[in-house]
Ligand code: SF4
């Protein structure tokens with residue numbers, strides 16, 4: 523039995539997450555939220571305190587990590603720069619890609635992206651992705667002797683934080699409202715569905731995004747804004763179908779938290795990771811990430827090969 527098990531509340535994390543619920547609803551604030559706003563705050567504190575016993579992890583998760591967390595928020599300019607939505611969309615994407623982001627996409631705000639009890643009024647979400655170095659990711663699970671994977675995760679959360687803060691400040695300087703959202707501590711915005719809608723990829727069986735170029739080696743941040751923008755399209759390239767035939771993550775997951783069948787979660791059939799099974803191992807293994815590192819899409823160069831094999835398979839189907 524894990525030392526984290528004692529910190530579980532009576533209610534299952536899967537119940538809080540809406541497993542088995544047939545109606546769509548906003549997600550409940552849960553893990554990576556302030557302890558007083560969620561049911562699992564004590565467990566979260568136990569996990570983060572444990573991880574911070576590693577000096578290397580503690581340094582990256584400190585308020586002043588080596589690379590920094592980005593600039594302070596500036597005042598919104600009273601002068602609004604007038605351009606049309608297509609121009610602004612190009613400009614913000616170019617700005618983000620020139621300022622520490624590896625991926626950027628735009629989607630219209632959906633109330634279901636906002637956690638229960640929070641309010642977000644901006645009509646647009648700009649999602650940002652940064653990639654994690656595979657050499658370090660592939661050393662998962664991290665340990666106190668070799669925390670490389672946990673350190674790269676923290677380091678890239680910091681880069682994603684800088685990227686969204688640079689972008690938010692740029693938008694504010696153009697006279698529009700903007701708010702930056704950086705991980706790992708989520709606030710109002712559930713970034714994952716927004717990133718899927720903005721073209722980052724498909725949801726994988728391991729509960730994270732599969733991107734057509736970087737696989738599962740990405741971390742997210744976001745900016746919400748009232749700047750006029752144009753939404754991107756969702757990117758569907760066969761990853762969901764691939765997951766139905768692949769078991770690399772579910773077989774590799776030590777506590778068996780990854781289900782091989784989709785499940786009903788808040789009105790949607792989707793891949794789902796059992797929180798109650800995952801988190802004790804995630805806690806002990808300093809953030810684990812085995813599932814991300816074993817995903818064949820994450821191995822550099824392999825995504826292109828998988829896309830080619832999916833294209834061949836599709837071509838045969840239609841012969
Ligand atoms: S993080 Fe680790 S324990 Fe959790 S689902 Fe992934 S492989 Fe399993």
Ligand code: SF4
Pocket residue numbers: 726727728729764765766768769770771772816817818819
């Ligand atoms: S390891 Fe396989 S099943 Fe798991 S998310 Fe990646 S492609 Fe899907």
